Amino acid sequence: MAGVTGRLVRGWCLRAVRSSLQVPAQLHMSKTAMGASQKDFESAVNQMKLLKKDPGNEVKLKLYAHYKQATEGPCNTPKPAVFDLINKAKWDAWNALGNLPKETARQNYVDLVSGLSSSSDSSSQVKPEADRKQAGYETLVMTSEDGITKIMLNRPTKMNALTTQMYQEIMLALEAASKDDSTITVLTGNGSYFSSGNDLTNFVISPDELEERARRGAILLRDFVGCFIDFPKPLVAVVNGPAVGISVTILRLFDLVYASDRATFHTPFSHLGQTPEACSSYTFPSLMGPAKAAEMLIFGKKLTAAEACARGLVTEVFPDSTFQKEVWTRLKAYSKLPRNALRISKQMIRNHEKEKLHAINAEESRILQERWQSDECMNAIMNFLSRKAKL
Numbered sequence: 561m562a563g564v565t566g567r568l569v570r571g572w573c574l575r576a577v578r579s580s581l582q583v584p585a586q587l588h589m590s591k592t593a594m595g596a597s598q599k600d601f602e603s604a605v606n607q608m609k610l611l612k613k614d615p616g617n618e619v620k621l622k623l624y625a626h627y628k629q630a631t632e633g634p635c636n637t638p639k640p641a642v643f644d645l646i647n648k649a650k651w652d653a654w655n656a657l658g659n660l661p662k663e664t665a666r667q668n669y670v671d672l673v674s675g676l677s678s679s680s681d682s683s684s685q686v687k688p689e690a691d692r693k694q695a696g697y698e699t700l701v702m703t704s705e706d707g708i709t710k711i712m713l714n715r716p717t718k719m720n721a722l723t724t725q726m727y728q729e730i731m732l733a734l735e736a737a738s739k740d741d742s743t744i745t746v747l748t749g750n751g752s753y754f755s756s757g758n759d760l761t762n763f764v765i766s767p768d769e770l771e772e773r774a775r776r777g778a779i780l781l782r783d784f785v786g787c788f789i790d791f792p793k794p795l796v797a798v799v800n801g802p803a804v805g806i807s808v809t810i811l812r813l814f815d816l817v818y819a820s821d822r823a824t825f826h827t828p829f830s831h832l833g834q835t836p837e838a839c840s841s842y843t844f845p846s847l848m849g850p851a852k853a854a855e856m857l858i859f860g861k862k863l864t865a866a867e868a869c870a871r872g873l874v875t876e877v878f879p880d881s882t883f884q885k886e887v888w889t890r891l892k893a894y895s896k897l898p899r900n901a902l903r904i905s906k907q908m909i910r911n912h913e914k915e916k917l918h919a920i921n922a923e924e925s926r927i928l929q930e931r932w933q934s935d936e937c938m939n940a941i942m943n944f945l946s947r948k949a950k951l
């Protein structure tokens with residue numbers, strides 16, 4: 561009986577909404593953003609030889625230390641005499657990396673060099689100081705100013721619900737932000753919502769397409785979340801209003817989460833016949849304990865901003881009336897901090913669990929691929945679309 565209902569629902573969805581969905585090609589982040597290969601490392605070493613501007617002693621020491629760690633592992637030479645100042649500074653820098661894995665050191669070295677190259681490239685170009693809006697996005701507004709790249713979700717009349725095009729544009733925007741000369745990257749929403757999560761019209765498809773679309777949806781989801789796991793710079797969420805679904809679960813992959821006191825945090829996965837994503841099945845219990853995580857992820861309890869802050873999901877809550885002013889003043893000050901130190905510190909905090917997060921992301925995406933084809937999920941989507949069509 562349920563199967564028949566499911567088939568009817570799927571047929572109804574197609575007829576009722578008459579959507580002409582196109583399936584865009586899947587987008588993959590470049591290998592460099594995912595982890596530096598030996599080739600990336602060698603090319604960064606060669607790039608350093610061509611650098612025209614002296615990056616200063618502090619940076620040179622970091623480069624030295626990461627080069628040694630990447631090629632030889634933890635510091636293995638005797639400590640130089642106290643008066644041998646240069647060699648002692650080099651030894652201290654290398655020794656300070658402790659047991660940092662070779663791969664991480666290699667990635668950090670590549671990031672350091674790429675930061676130096678992009679800042680020397682940018683200094684050779686004449687760019688206006690004013691807000692630089694970047695063209696080419698239909699669902700986002702991307703701007704760069706004062707060392708901050710801002711990615712703003714821009715479907716305010718649909719509460720910034722995430723279409724498949726939007727997931728792809730966000731991935732492109734993150735890739736661009738990871739390589740630009742900004743210090744901090746911010747994600748925020750235009751209008752009253754931060755985001756209402758996955759756009760449920762992503763499910764408006766014909767029954768014979770469902771299996772293939774679910775397969776592609778799972779790849780899209782995995783790649784999308786993967787970009788956040790791997791994002792190399794400090795990433796800040798400016799949660800301007802309510803957040804639903806994946807726009808809540810993804811927050812644990814940000815480095816700072818600032819919320820207006822008007823924001824709410826809602827993950828109604830069970831109501832939609834779906835299951836948690838963006839690694840939240842692991843990150844939420846580890847953040848707030850399994851009992852509180854269950855309340856959100858299994859039973860769909862909606863949290864206020866203050867509650868989300870108490871559970872560690874939000875860094876700080878601001879009154880809505882002063883939210884934008886206070887947050888941007890704070891971020892502008894942070895963006896003046898030494899860029900490479902921020903990046904390296906972020907990576908030191910995040911690298912420990914990266915591999916685990918990728919594995920969890922893959923598993924959650926696989927489970928959702930099955931869920932999307934279930935009658936429970938299709939019935940829930942139909943309920944939403946029926947209300948929308950005022951049937």
Ligand SMILES: CCCCCCCCCCC/C=C/C(=O)SCCNC(=O)CCNC(=O)[C@H](O)C(C)(C)COP(=O)(O)OP(=O)(O)OC[C@H]1O[C@@H](n2cnc3c(N)ncnc32)[C@H](O)[C@@H]1OP(=O)(O)O
Nearest residue numbers: 718719721756757758759760761773774777781805806932
């Ligand atoms: C085959 C499968 C392929 C799938 C590929 C996907 C790949 C990645 C998947 C990642 C998994 C993510 C999961 C989630 O995020 S689960 C959460 C999903 N979101 C919701 O359930 C929210 C649904 N929306 C609402 O409940 C309400 O709209 C809301 C409470 C957000 C606001 O209510 P309000 O009454 O204030 O406003 P309206 O409902 O009138 O909204 C205004 C218009 O915006 C449209 N809208 C809003 N949110 C969504 C949405 N999420 N999906 C689609 N449309 C949305 C709403 O319909 C109104 O539109 P109209 O003016 O045209 O009626």
